[in-house]
Amino acid sequence: MKxxxxxxxxxxxxxxxxxxxxxxxxRMVKSHHGHPVWQxxxxxTIEIHGQIVGIDFALCYGCEKCIHACPTHVFVLMEGPSGxxxxxxxxxxxxxxxxxxxxxxxxxxxxxxxxxxxxxTLNSLxxxxxx
Amino acid sequence: xxxxxxxxxERGIRDEVRKFVRDKVDRDLILAMDxxxxxxxxxxxxxxxxxxxxxxxxxxxxxxxxxxxxxxIVALEEIGVLGIALGCAYSLPSIVGExxxxxxxxxxxxxxxxxxxxxxxxxxxxxxEPRGGSDFFGTNTAAVKKGNSFIVNGEKRFVAGxxxxxxxxxxxxxxxxxxxxxxxxxxxxxRDMGVKVEExxxxxxxxxxxAARIVMKDVEVPEENLVGELHDGNSIFNAMMVPERxxxxxxxxxxxxxxxxIAVRYADKRExxxxxxxxxEAISFKVADCTTQLDAARGLVYRxxxxxxxxxxCRKEVSQAKVFATEAGFTAVHEAMQILGGIGYTDIYPIERxxxxxxxxxxxxxSNEVQRLIIQNEVFSEILSEDRSLKRDVELDTPGSHxxxxxxxxxxxxxxxPT
Numbered sequence: 001m002k003x004x005x006x007x008x009x010x011x012x013x014x015x016x017x018x019x020x021x022x023x024x025x026x027r028m029v030k031s032h033h034g035h036p037v038w039q040x041x042x043x044x045t046i047e048i049h050g051q052i053v054g055i056d057f058a059l060c061y062g063c064e065k066c067i068h069a070c071p072t073h074v075f076v077l078m079e080g081p082s083g084x085x086x087x088x089x090x091x092x093x094x095x096x097x098x099x100x101x102x103x104x105x106x107x108x109x110x111x112x113x114x115x116x117x118x119x120x121t122l123n124s125l126x127x128x129x130x131x
Numbered sequence: 132x133x134x135x136x137x138x139x140x141e142r143g144i145r146d147e148v149r150k151f152v153r154d155k156v157d158r159d160l161i162l163a164m165d166x167x168x169x170x171x172x173x174x175x176x177x178x179x180x181x182x183x184x185x186x187x188x189x190x191x192x193x194x195x196x197x198x199x200x201x202x203x204i205v206a207l208e209e210i211g212v213l214g215i216a217l218g219c220a221y222s223l224p225s226i227v228g229e230x231x232x233x234x235x236x237x238x239x240x241x242x243x244x245x246x247x248x249x250x251x252x253x254x255x256x257x258x259x260e261p262r263g264g265s266d267f268f269g270t271n272t273a274a275v276k277k278g279n280s281f282i283v284n285g286e287k288r289f290v291a292g293x294x295x296x297x298x299x300x301x302x303x304x305x306x307x308x309x310x311x312x313x314x315x316x317x318x319x320x321x322r323d324m325g326v327k328v329e330e331x332x333x334x335x336x337x338x339x340x341x342a343a344r345i346v347m348k349d350v351e352v353p354e355e356n357l358v359g360e361l362h363d364g365n366s367i368f369n370a371m372m373v374p375e376r377x378x379x380x381x382x383x384x385x386x387x388x389x390x391x392x393i394a395v396r397y398a399d400k401r402e403x404x405x406x407x408x409x410x411x412e413a414i415s416f417k418v419a420d421c422t423t424q425l426d427a428a429r430g431l432v433y434r435x436x437x438x439x440x441x442x443x444x445c446r447k448e449v450s451q452a453k454v455f456a457t458e459a460g461f462t463a464v465h466e467a468m469q470i471l472g473g474i475g476y477t478d479i480y481p482i483e484r485x486x487x488x489x490x491x492x493x494x495x496x497x498s499n500e501v502q503r504l505i506i507q508n509e510v511f512s513e514i515l516s517e518d519r520s521l522k523r524d525v526e527l528d529t530p531g532s533h534x535x536x537x538x539x540x541x542x543x544x545x546x547x548x549p550t
Binding site: 072096097098124125126127 | 260261262265266267268269271286310311312329330344365501504505508
């Protein structure tokens with residue numbers, strides 16, 4: 001039996017992780033509780049909320065694991081644009097970049113903004129001037 | 132065994148600390164710390180200070196004894212038998228003290244170093260952040276100059292003495308444009324300036340040291356609390372890593388030694404199959420291997436200490452000592468437990484506590500993986516920059532050494548492409 005497309009194509013928006021390049025490649029369309037809301041260039045129904053802590057509302061289903069795990073209480077539960085429950089990073093300024101939410105999220109809906117220059121910081125550790 | 136390379140004075144320090152450890156540290160303190168009933172071993176620090184045992188290598192005018200590094204590591208091995216938490220409490224004045232003694236102003240030495248070595252002020256250090264510890268130069272905590280002060284914002288994690296310390300040596304970013312190793316500065320920040328504890332960690336071992344996550348939100352730090360030059364945290368970090376890692380290396384030798392001594396006495400008496408278990412090579416060879424590793428560790432720690440005393444760059448030697456001694460120490464504790472069998476896994480013996488303690492040593496003060504990164508980096512630069520003319524070219528001692536076309540290092544991937 002030959003399939004013309006796989007199930008993955010049918011559900012692609014819901015099973016691939018959050019687009020971690022969204023801060024560079026998506027459009028900032030509005031502000032919500034002080035954080036930006038982003039949409040992909042070719043789709044006006046999908047939203048990612050947050051700058052430091054980004055949450056893909058198409059993936060998030062409000063399981064609240066991140067709410068319980070976050071040591072600084074960044075997240076709150078709310079009703080998303082499509083009517084289902086999502087978590088919103090309303091206190092993203094309090095994020096301490098521990099990444100526990102990214103690790104615990106069962107659908108990889110969360111992306112924490114990374115500091116640039118990790119190669120530089122490694123070089124500083126290894127080759128920094130001898131003081 | 133180790134005595135042959137120690138001076139008479141160094142053996143004297145060892146015996147003095149051994150006596151202090153035997154007589155002046157209450158067993159109840161160790162048990163209270165491990166059962167989470169204590170937040171900081173103040174009485175231990177006060178007792179060590181009373182005997183003038185803190186910061187042995189610092190000048191006498193600031194409360195030290197003006198001794199060498201070897202004396203400190205000899206003392207640390209003895210303190211190590213008490214476990215990693217008291218070893219940490221004993222080491223912190225040496226670590227934070229290094230920054231103040233080497234880079235601090237005379238006011239800072241009087242205000243912080245002296246009372247620390249007198250046991251009147253408790254110090255802590257803030258290096259690791261929630262985002263990481265080994266990637267030190269990626270520090271996010273920031274200090275911005277405002278008038279005669281710096282406004283510090285940031286968080287530090289796994290701070291020993293986070294609960295309990297009076298002040299912290301904290302690294303913060305002060306230059307937001309420069310390369311990472313030219314962007315950090317070190318500050319002495321007192322708890323009363325506004326340092327808050329947000330999380331007290333429950334630990335596998337190393338208990339009773341108040342390990343916490345501390346938060347600084349718009350904390351105003353007077354500019355006179357900047358340690359060393361602005362943006363030169365790199366120099367202080369590199370200096371501080373010597374005591375940080377040498378003390379980390381020496382303590383686990385004590386833990387491993389204590390456990391192996393227990394195991395040797397046990398194997399001498401304990402019987403199985405009609406004889407003392409020490410008669411089985413499966414047991415006695417563990418003792419042979421572990422004590423050999425511990426002695427090798429002592430050798431590496433001793434060499435690093437000697438080099439540190441010269442003031443020369445000693446990062447390779449210190450990192451080698453840290454890796455080897457923490458792994459030898461942990462292995463010794465692990466094998467001692469194996470020799471005791473089930474009873475070694477209970478709290479009838481202290482091996483299970485020291486096991487939980489020793490596990491930390493390979494992780495903290497720069498994980499052993501990072502130490503290996505440092506070691507290989509130093510070794511590659513050392514070998515690749517050395518003057519080869521002083522040594523025999525062993526590479527040529529082979530019949531095929533002239534076949535240089537066989538000594539291939541790389542090849543153009545398009546070598547066989549059609550032209």
